[in-house]
Amino acid sequence: MTTDATVFVVDDDQAMRTSLQWLIESTGMSVQTYESADVFLASYYPGRAGCLLLDVRMPGMSGLELQSYLAREGYRLPVILITGHGDVSMAVKAMKAGAVDFIEKPFHDEDLLRSIRRALEDDQRQRAGQAARADIAARLAELTPREHEVMAMVTDGKSNKDIAAALGVSAKTVEAHRARVMEKMRADSLAELVRMALIAGADGPAVR
Structure with missing residues (x-):
């Protein structure tokens, strides 16, 4: 779990916010609390690591509405x-x-903490995947248009002979x-090149 991850708690009930903050901080996790969805949105910036613990029923924007807005x-x-x-x-x-979990009050502390840990682990995996895709995208940007064509056909399983015939060039x-x-x-094997193409393709065409 990343050490800079924060549990963002949004609940209009001050007593509940205080209780949740004490519980979560008692495990060593970082917590920030907000009295409403609007207050949270005014201070949150995209990219911060962590998870969001939302009360469903709040004045103004509800928890479900905030979830939909973020999505x-x-x-x-x-x-x-x-x-x-x-x-x-x-x-x-x-x-x-897309919620990680839905917990009804009253809840057991350990059940909530288990859900929070799972959410933070999900966030960490997601960020690692984003970093990998960004790195591969940067490498793809270094290829020429012809190299993109060759990579597309190589990762599609075509032989050098087939590629040469398709492009009208020599093997x-x-x-x-x-x-x-x-x-x-920076691929050490064809299998690694194929893996990169698949990862890049998760967000769109792997090659042009």
Whole structure:
């Protein structure tokens, strides 16, 4: 779990905010509390590591509405929803919208802490994946248009001979392009190059 991760608690009940802050800080985790969704949005900036612990029913923007807003804006902060008025349909809606968990008051402290740890682990894995995709994207940007073509066909399983025929060049030229692709992508094997193409392709076309 990353040491700079923060549990952001949004609840209009001051006593609940204080109780949650004490509980979470007692485990060594960092906590910041907010009395409303608007106050949270005014201070949060995208990219901060952590998770969001939301009360469902609050004056103004509700927890579910804040969850939906963050999703629309592309914020990938894991969300845990808590409420004293939950029902099955609300829980299903929250989970379908991507919530890590939905916890109804009163809850056991350890159940909540377990959900928070899972959310922070999800956030850490997600950030590691984003960093890997950004690194691969930077390497892809170094390729020429022809090298992109060669990489696409290589990672599609085509032989040098097939690539040469498709591009109207010699097999020796394909070998040269392929070597430069491997060098620029810093790939030690074809399997690693394919893995990079798959990772890059998760956010769009791996190669042009």
